[in-house]
Amino acid sequence: MNAPAAPTTIAPQLVGFDLIRTLVSCDTTSRESNLALIHWVRDYLARHGVGSQLTYDDERRKANLFATLPAQDGNATEGGVVLSGHTDVVPVDGQPWDTPPFEATISGNRLYGRGVTDMKSFSAIGLAFVPEFLRRGLARPVHFALSYDEEVGCIGVRRLIADVVARGIKPLGCIIGEPSGMEPVVAHKGKRSYRCRVRGHEAHSSLTPLGVNAVQVAGELVTFLTQMARRFRDRGGFDAAYDVPHTTVHTGVIRGGTALNIVPRDCHFDFEFRHLPFDDPEMLLAEVKRFAATLLPEMHAVDPATHIEFDQISTLPGFDTHGGSEIAELGKACTGAHEFGKVSFGSEASLFHNAGIPAIICGPGHIAQAHQPNEWVALEQLALCEVFMRRLADRVCVSPGAP
Numbered sequence: 001m002n003a004p005a006a007p008t009t010i011a012p013q014l015v016g017f018d019l020i021r022t023l024v025s026c027d028t029t030s031r032e033s034n035l036a037l038i039h040w041v042r043d044y045l046a047r048h049g050v051g052s053q054l055t056y057d058d059e060r061r062k063a064n065l066f067a068t069l070p071a072q073d074g075n076a077t078e079g080g081v082v083l084s085g086h087t088d089v090v091p092v093d094g095q096p097w098d099t100p101p102f103e104a105t106i107s108g109n110r111l112y113g114r115g116v117t118d119m120k121s122f123s124a125i126g127l128a129f130v131p132e133f134l135r136r137g138l139a140r141p142v143h144f145a146l147s148y149d150e151e152v153g154c155i156g157v158r159r160l161i162a163d164v165v166a167r168g169i170k171p172l173g174c175i176i177g178e179p180s181g182m183e184p185v186v187a188h189k190g191k192r193s194y195r196c197r198v199r200g201h202e203a204h205s206s207l208t209p210l211g212v213n214a215v216q217v218a219g220e221l222v223t224f225l226t227q228m229a230r231r232f233r234d235r236g237g238f239d240a241a242y243d244v245p246h247t248t249v250h251t252g253v254i255r256g257g258t259a260l261n262i263v264p265r266d267c268h269f270d271f272e273f274r275h276l277p278f279d280d281p282e283m284l285l286a287e288v289k290r291f292a293a294t295l296l297p298e299m300h301a302v303d304p305a306t307h308i309e310f311d312q313i314s315t316l317p318g319f320d321t322h323g324g325s326e327i328a329e330l331g332k333a334c335t336g337a338h339e340f341g342k343v344s345f346g347s348e349a350s351l352f353h354n355a356g357i358p359a360i361i362c363g364p365g366h367i368a369q370a371h372q373p374n375e376w377v378a379l380e381q382l383a384l385c386e387v388f389m390r391r392l393a394d395r396v397c398v399s400p401g402a403p
Contacts, residue, residue, distance in 0.1 A: 014382055016125035021104040023087075023120040024113040030088040030152045033061045037087050041065055041127065041146060048130050053167075055159045062148040064160040068169075069133050069142045072398055077167075080141030081327070081396060082174035082357065084348060085123035086150030086157070089115040095373035110376040117365030117377045122177025122385060125364075129389045136397035143171060150348060153193075153314030157348040161355045173327020174352045177363030179370060179377075180343060182384040184331035185361035187342040188349060189242070190318030192281040193272040195311045196221060196292075198256070201303040203263040211263030212299045212306045215256040218267040221308070222251050224291045225271055228284070239276055241342040243367075247279040248344070270313065274344060277318050285310065319350035325358035334391040335362060335384075343367065362388070 014020075026037040042052045045067050052067040070076035092101040092114055099105040101114040111121075123146060133142055145164075148156035164171075178185075198218045203211030229249035238245045249271065256267025273281050292308045299306040321328065323340045332340070340360075345367050349359040364381035394400070 014125075014379070015386055016121070016128035016382070019124035019128045020111070020116065020121050020382070023124050024104040024115050025102055027102050028087050028089055028115070029091050030149055031091070034087045034148050035061065035063060038063045038065050038146065041144075042067075044127065045130065045144075048134060050130065050134075053163065055156075055163050057148065057156065057159075062156065064148060064156045064163075065144070065146040066160055066164060067144045069130065069138055071140050072137045076141050077169045078141075080143050080169075080171045081330070081392070082143040082145050082171045082352070083123070083126040083177065084145040084147070084157070084174050084352070085119050085126075085177045085363075086147045086348070087120070087123075088149055088151050089118065089120075090151050090371050092373070097373050099374065101375075106379070109379050111379060111382065112374055112376045114375055117179045117375055118367070118370035119177050119179060119363055119365075121365065121377055121382055122363040125382065125385045125389055126177070129386075129393060132390075132393055133397060136393060136399040138396055139398050140172065140396050142396060143169070145174070147348065154316055154346070154348050154351060157351055161348075161351055161357070164357075165355055171357055173325060173330070173358035173360070174349070175327065175331060176347050176349045176352070176359060176361045177385075178343075178345070178347045178361045179363050179365035179367050180341065180361050181366050182335055182362060182364055182381060182388060183341050184328060184335055184337050185343050186323045186328055186340040187241070187320035188318065188346055188361065189247070189274045189276060189344050190281065190350070191272060191274050191314070191316040191346045192285070193270060193313040193315075194285065195268055195270050195313055197268045197309045197311065198266065199305070199307045199309075200263065200265050200267070200299070201306055202265040205261040205263055208263055210302070212302045213263050214267035215264045217295055217299065217308070218254065218256060218269055220295060221288070221292060222254065222269060222271075224288065225249050225251055228287070232279075237276060237278055239342070242276070242344050244274075244344040247273060247275040247284075249273055249284075274346070275318065277320055316346040317350045317354060319347075319353055319359070321353065321358070325360075327358045328360050330392075330395065331360045331362050333395065334388045
C-alpha cells in the first residue's frame with residue numbers, strides 16, 4: 001500500500017468515529033464470540049442510563065442486544081424506530097491486507113478495516129447519537145438491535161425478532177444499516193444455499209473404471225450449475241432495478257479426494273441461488289436434482305451404494321415492499337432521496353418484514369467494498385450517515401437540534 005495520504009479533516013469531525021474504531025477492533029468473525037463487543041455496547045448504553053436485553057445462542061458464546069430509548073411520555077413499545085445491524089464479519093484468512101484488518105485506519109478519504117462497510121459503521125454512528133436523542137427528548141422510542149451470525153444465515157436476528165414480538169414491542173419500522181450508499185432500499189433478492197454430497201467408490205487410480213470418482217461427478221454438477229448461471233445471465237428474467245438484474249447461481253466451496261493415486265470416494269460442494277421474486281428456488285433445486293439423477297445409473301453400475309444427496313444450509317426469503325410504508329417514507333425524508341432502490345444481497349429486512357415490522361435498508365458504503373481485502377468506506381459516506389441520524393433526530397425528538 002502507498003504511504004498514507006495527508007490526514008483528512010473529515011474524520012475528526014465525525015461524531016461516531018471513535019465508536020467505529022472501537023467496534024472494528026473487536027474480532028467478531030462469525031466463528032468467534034461477539035460477547036466482547038456486545039458487552040461493550042451494553043456498558044456504553046448503561047452509562048447513558050439505557051438498559052439492554054440480551055438473547056444468547058445455545059452455547060452462550062454469542063448474543064443479540066436489544067435496547068430501547070423510551071419516549072418522554074414513557075412509551076417504550078409503540079411506534080418506535082429500530083436501528084438494526086449485525087455484529088459479525090466475514091473472515092480475513094488468506095486475504096492480502098495492507099493495513100491491520102481489525103484496526104480502523106484512515107488513508108486519504110477512506111477508512112479501512114474489516115466491517116467498516118459491512119456493517120459496523122452504521123451501528124457505531126447510531127450509538128454515537130444516543131446522547132443527542134436523550135438530550136433532545138424523544139417523541140417516539142428509538143430501539144437498537146445488534147445481532148450475531150448474519151453472515152452465516154441471519155441466525156441470531158431470528159431469536160431477537162421473536163423476543164421483540166413476544167415482549168409486545170410494536171415499532172413503526174426498522175432501518176437495517178447494510179451498505180446502500182445511504183440510499184433507501186425496499187427490496188432484496190432471496191437466497192437459498194445447499195451442500196451437495198457425492199459418495200463414490202474408491203479404487204487405485206490405475207484402475208479408474210473400477211471406481212466412481214466423486215470429484216468428477218461433483219464437477220459435472222458444478223458445470224451444470226454454471227450453465228444455469230449463464231442461462232439466467234443471458235435469458236433472464238430480469239428486473240433492471242437490481243444491480244445484478246437476474247437470478248444468480250454460485251458455487252463457493254468444494255472439497256474432495258485424499259491422494260492423486262486414489263479414485264476419490266467423497267466430495268462435497270456448497271452452492272447458492274440468489275433469486276428474484278419470480279424465480280422459485282424450489283424449482284431451481286428440482287432442476288439440479290433431475291440432472292443429478294441422470295448420473296446415478298452409471299455410478300450404480302459400479303457400486304449400488306454410491307449416491308448424490310443435497311442438504312439445505314440456509315434460507316433467506318426475498319423482500320420487496322415497493323415502498324409505501326411509514327418507515328420507507330421516513331427513510332426517504334432522512335436521506336433526501338427521490339426514489340427507492342433494490343439490492344442483490346440479502347439481509348434481515350425480510351425477516352423483520354415477515355414478522356410484521358416494516359423495514360428498509362439504508363447504510364453507508366457499498367457492497368462492492370465489503371468481504372474484500374482492504375475493505376473500506378468513504379469518509380463522505382460516514383458523514384452522510386451522520387446527516388441521516390441528525391435528520392432522524394429532528395423527526396423523532398421533541399426539542400429542536402442546534403441551529
